Amino acid sequence: MIAITSQNFCLSCIKAFFLLLRNALTFALVLIFGTVFIYIGIAAVGAGTGFASYFIIKYWGDMYDAVSNWIVPVVACGLVGIFVGALFMYIYDVATRAITLCFFTDNEIAERNQKAKKGESNKLGNYMKKK
Numbered sequence: 001m002i003a004i005t006s007q008n009f010c011l012s013c014i015k016a017f018f019l020l021l022r023n024a025l026t027f028a029l030v031l032i033f034g035t036v037f038i039y040i041g042i043a044a045v046g047a048g049t050g051f052a053s054y055f056i057i058k059y060w061g062d063m064y065d066a067v068s069n070w071i072v073p074v075v076a077c078g079l080v081g082i083f084v085g086a087l088f089m090y091i092y093d094v095a096t097r098a099i100t101l102c103f104f105t106d107n108e109i110a111e112r113n114q115k116a117k118k119g120e121s122n123k124l125g126n127y128m129k130k131k
Contacts, residue, residue, distance in 0.1 A: 004105050016101060023104045034096045041092070042085040049081025050074050 001012040001019075020027050054074045057063045067073060 001101060001105070004102060019101070019104050019108065022108075027100060027104070030096070030100050034093060038089040038093055041089045042082055045085025045088070046078050046082035049084075050078030053077035 001007075001016040002009060005012055005015060007015070054070065057067055057070050057073060
């Protein structure tokens, strides 16, 4: 919000808080759907890593014979995959929230400009109609 409005931190926080209050339902829906997709992404990365490690152990040369118990390395790789997936999905979570805040701010600025321009003539629109 600081970069969007070019104001100090405290004023930007207050503006962002009231902006989110005015758009609470939309923000809640975006947050819920975003959270669901983030957990699906984390689970997919963890499961994909676990399956990939199983197939590597099972079919890559003599790995299957060298490992006495394949479950432990597969679970360990899956947990590492979940950790890495959570790190990447956190970046997408922050980006989603920032884009949502920018969207709300842009909508409010556009509404204000539309209300201010009702009495003005639309020179560009009139010019485009002539062409």
